[in-house]
Amino acid sequence: MTAADTASTGTPGTLYSRITDYANRPDPYPLYAELREHGVARQDDGSYLVGTHREIAALLHDPRISSDRRNRTVPDEVQGVPVAFIGRDDPEHERLRAIAMRPFGPPHAPGRVDAMHDEITAIADELIDGLRGRDRIDLVEDFAYPLPVTVICRVLGVPREDEPRFHTWSETLIEGFDPTPGTDPAERQRAALQARTEMGLYLGELAEARRGKPSDDMLSAFVNDPGPDGGFTPTELMATAVLLLIAGHETTVNLITNSALTLLRHPDALQLMRERPELMPGMVEEVLRYEPPVQLLPQRTALTDVEVAGVTVPKGQPLVLVLAAGNRDPLRFRDPDRFDPTRQDNQHLGFGSGVHSCFGAPLARIEGQIALTALIRRLDGPRLLQDPPVYRRSPILRGPRHLPLGVSGITD
Numbered sequence: 001m002t003a004a005d006t007a008s009t010g011t012p013g014t015l016y017s018r019i020t021d022y023a024n025r026p027d028p029y030p031l032y033a034e035l036r037e038h039g040v041a042r043q044d045d046g047s048y049l050v051g052t053h054r055e056i057a058a059l060l061h062d063p064r065i066s067s068d069r070r071n072r073t074v075p076d077e078v079q080g081v082p083v084a085f086i087g088r089d090d091p092e093h094e095r096l097r098a099i100a101m102r103p104f105g106p107p108h109a110p111g112r113v114d115a116m117h118d119e120i121t122a123i124a125d126e127l128i129d130g131l132r133g134r135d136r137i138d139l140v141e142d143f144a145y146p147l148p149v150t151v152i153c154r155v156l157g158v159p160r161e162d163e164p165r166f167h168t169w170s171e172t173l174i175e176g177f178d179p180t181p182g183t184d185p186a187e188r189q190r191a192a193l194q195a196r197t198e199m200g201l202y203l204g205e206l207a208e209a210r211r212g213k214p215s216d217d218m219l220s221a222f223v224n225d226p227g228p229d230g231g232f233t234p235t236e237l238m239a240t241a242v243l244l245l246i247a248g249h250e251t252t253v254n255l256i257t258n259s260a261l262t263l264l265r266h267p268d269a270l271q272l273m274r275e276r277p278e279l280m281p282g283m284v285e286e287v288l289r290y291e292p293p294v295q296l297l298p299q300r301t302a303l304t305d306v307e308v309a310g311v312t313v314p315k316g317q318p319l320v321l322v323l324a325a326g327n328r329d330p331l332r333f334r335d336p337d338r339f340d341p342t343r344q345d346n347q348h349l350g351f352g353s354g355v356h357s358c359f360g361a362p363l364a365r366i367e368g369q370i371a372l373t374a375l376i377r378r379l380d381g382p383r384l385l386q387d388p389p390v391y392r393r394s395p396i397l398r399g400p401r402h403l404p405l406g407v408s409g410i411t412d
C-alpha cells in the first residue's frame with residue numbers, strides 16, 4: 001500500500017481522535033508509531049497528521065506552510081482575534097519576534113538569560129526549603145509549576161501575587177485550543193477569547209504604568225526602549241505579553257515534571273545523574289525528545305497544494321505536526337524508545353524548528369537543568385506514589401497534573 005492509498009482510506013481517520021482521547025494521555029506512543037507507519041494520515045475532518053521526523057522538520061522550514069489560521073479554507077472560530085507572532089507568518093512574524101527578542105536575547109541583550117542562573121537557583125532552593133518536614137509532596141503544585149511561573153513573572157515584570165488571576169486565564173486560554181473530544185469547542189473558544197482579552201488588558205496596563213519609569217523587565221523595555229523600528233502597537237504588546245506569560249506557565253512545568261517522572265522510572269539514569277551532574281544538559285535534551293512538553297503543533301495550514309511523503313495536502317487544509325512522534329522516529333534516532341541521557345546525536349523537535357522555533361528555549365533549558373539538579377541533590381529517597389500519574393487534560397501540552405512523591409527528607 002502506498003502512502004497515498006493509506007492517506008485516502010478511512011483507517012487512520014480516527015487516529016487524531018484517539019491521540020486526543022484523554023484515556024490515551026498516559027501513553028500516546030503506540031499511536032504515534034501507528035501514525036509513522038501511515039506516513040501522512042488524512043483525518044475525517046480534512047486535516048492531515050504528520051509524524052515522521054524528516055517530513056516534520058522539512059515542513060517547519062517550508063514557507064508554503066503557514067502558522068496563520070486565517071489561511072484555512074474552513075472558517076476558524078478564532079478568526080479576527082488578535083493573536084501573537086506564533087500565529088503569524090513572515091514578514092509580520094519576523095518583525096514582532098525581533099521586537100520581543102530585543103530585551104530577552106541576542107543581539108541586543110545577549111547575556112540576559114544566563115544572568116538569571118543564580119536567581120533561578122535561589123527560587124528552586126527556596127521552594128525545596130519549603131518542603132521540609134513533609135514525607136509526601138506533589139511535585140507539580142509544590143515545585144514544577146511555581147518555579148517557571150515565578151521566573152516568567154520576574155522576566156516580564158508581573159507581580160507574583162496576581163498569579164491566581166492569570167492562572168485561571170491561562171488555563172481557560174489553553175482549553176480554547178484543546179482538541180480533546182467531548183466539550184463544546186465554540187464555548188471553549190468564546191471563554192478563551194475573553195480570557196485573552198482580560199489578560200491582555202491587564203498586561204497592557206502594567207506596561208503603560210512603567211512608561212517613563214524604566215525598570216529591568218520586559219514590559220518596561222517594550223514601552224521605554226522600543227528599538228530603532230518603533231516597537232509594538234498597544235495591541236501587539238498585549239498579544240505578545242499574553243503569549244510570553246502563557247508559554248512561561250504551561251510548558252516548562254511539563255519539562256520539569258516529565259523529567260522527574262522519567263528519571264524515577266529509570267533508576268539507572270537517576271543514579272547516573274547523581275554521580276555525574278555534568279550530564280544534566282544532555283539529560284534535559286533527552287527528555288525534550290523522549291517526553292516532549294509540547295507534543296504536537298495543531299495550527300499549520302498549507303498555502304498551496306503541498307506534497308508530503310507522496311500525499312498531496314490541499315491548499316487551506318490544516319496540518320498537525322506531531323513533534324513527539326517525530327522524536328521517536330527510528331529512521332532518525334537509534335533505539336528511539338530508549339531513554340538515554342547520554343545520547344549524542346539528538347536533534348529533537350521538542351522546541352520546534354525553523355522561524356517559529358521556541359523563543360524561550362534558552363530560558364526553559366536552564367530552568368529545567370537547575371530544577372532537576374536541585375531536586376536530585378536535595379530530595380532524599382524520592383519515590384513515585386502513583387504511576388501513571390493523573391495527566392493534564394491537554395494532548396498538546398502533555399504532562400502530569402499531579403505527581404505525588406514520597407520523600408524521606410530534604411537535604412541542605
Ligand code: HEM
Pocket residue numbers: 067085086087097243244247248251252255292293294297349350351352353355356357358359360361363364365
Ligand atoms: C520546556 C519548555 C518549552 C517548550 C517545550 C517549548 C516549546 C515550543 C515549541 C515547540 C514552539 C514552536 C511553536 C510553533 O512552531 O508553532 C515554541 C514557540 C514559542 N515559545 Fe516555547 N517552549 C517552552 C518554553 C517557553 C518559554 C519559557 C517561553 C517564554 C519565555 C516560550 C516562548 C515561546 C514563544 C514566544 C514561541 C513562538 C515563537 C515564534 O512563533 O517565533 N517558550 N515553543
